[in-house]
Amino acid sequence: MKALVIGATGATGRFLVDELLADPFYTTVVIFVRKPTGRQNPKLVEHIIDFTAIRDSKDLIVGDVIFSCLGTTLKDAGSKESQTKIDFDMPLQFAEIAKANGINSFILLSAYGASAKSNVFYSQLKGKLEDKIAALHFEQYIVFRPGLLLRPDSDRAGEKISAVVLSVFNSLGLFRKFKPLPTAVLAQKLAISPRLFSRGNSIVELNKIFELNL
Numbered sequence: 638m639k640a641l642v643i644g645a646t647g648a649t650g651r652f653l654v655d656e657l658l659a660d661p662f663y664t665t666v667v668i669f670v671r672k673p674t675g676r677q678n679p680k681l682v683e684h685i686i687d688f689t690a691i692r693d694s695k696d697l698i699v700g701d702v703i704f705s706c707l708g709t710t711l712k713d714a715g716s717k718e719s720q721t722k723i724d725f726d727m728p729l730q731f732a733e734i735a736k737a738n739g740i741n742s743f744i745l746l747s748a749y750g751a752s753a754k755s756n757v758f759y760s761q762l763k764g765k766l767e768d769k770i771a772a773l774h775f776e777q778y779i780v781f782r783p784g785l786l787l788r789p790d791s792d793r794a795g796e797k798i799s800a801v802v803l804s805v806f807n808s809l810g811l812f813r814k815f816k817p818l819p820t821a822v823l824a825q826k827l828a829i830s831p832r833l834f835s836r837g838n839s840i841v842e843l844n845k846i847f848e849l850n851l
Contacts, residue, residue: 638831639665641698641740643731644706646670648786649746652824653704654681660828667700669731691730698734702742702777702831705731717758724759725766732770742777742831745770746823749784749843771838779830784843787819818846 640657644650645668657666658678667682668674674683686694705728714720732743751763767780826849830841833849841849 638663638702639667639700641667641669641700641703641735642706643669643703643728644708644746646674647706647708648789649820649823649827650704650706652821653706653827656824656828657704662832663828665700667697669694669697688727691727692734695734695738698731698740699738700740702744703731703735703740704744704746704827706746706827707731708746711759720759721762724762728766729769732773732775736773736775741775742779743770743773743775744779744827744830745781746827747780747782749782751780751782776836777831777834778838779834780838780840781823781827781830781846782840782842783818783823783846785817786823787817789820816843816847818843822847 640663642650642654642657645654654666654668654676657663658680664680665682666678666680667684668676669684669686669688671688672685676683684694684697686697707723707728709720709723711717711720714723728745735743745767747767748760748763750757750760751767752760753764753768755761755764771778823846826841826846829849829851832851
């Protein structure tokens with residue numbers, strides 16, 4: 638199985654690449670990055686591309702399954718326009734090319750509450766992306782909607798505070814469906830998901846992600 642990954646250097650993507658490289662089910666792992674990562678592995682193929690001209694690299698987007706972990710925050714992007722390019726335009730272009738090149742399976746890391754009808758910009762953006770990719774009709778399309786992610790060495794104060802508060806509530810048996818999800822655990826679930834779901838579209842909400850096992 639040849640797996641492709643976009644967003645391979647992000648908080649979840651880097652753990653996903655580790656999982657795929659360690660899993661015998663995947664014979665080749667192709668990552669698309671802006672600059673060299675320094676990773677070394679016999680199964681790893683690294684393509685350094687221009688993400689503002691993705692279609693120039695269309696001949697490289699071939700394989701069996703593509704994982705999209707590409708995304709950013711509004712703060713890091715600097716504007717809604719910039720975030721739209723990263724969270725919507727780029728993943729959609731990869732999806733369109735992947736479909737045209739005969740890739741059968743697309744795994745999308747989305748977000749809790751994603752909906753094209755949402756009044757929240759981020760949730761609406763993620764929802765629109767989900768819908769656009771669904772309209773491409775991959776044989777297998779799996780959408781993950783995690784909530785709060787626990788990132789190692791995170792410097793986001795709000796994220797840390799929210800994680801502590803939710804953990805306290807969880808220990809009291811409250812808000813369990815909003816349980817914080819470590820990015821390493823999310824990566825494990827993403828990696829095994831193509832073997833767990835049949836053809837068609839599947840949406841994995843936060844409370845179900847923890848239950849996924851081979």
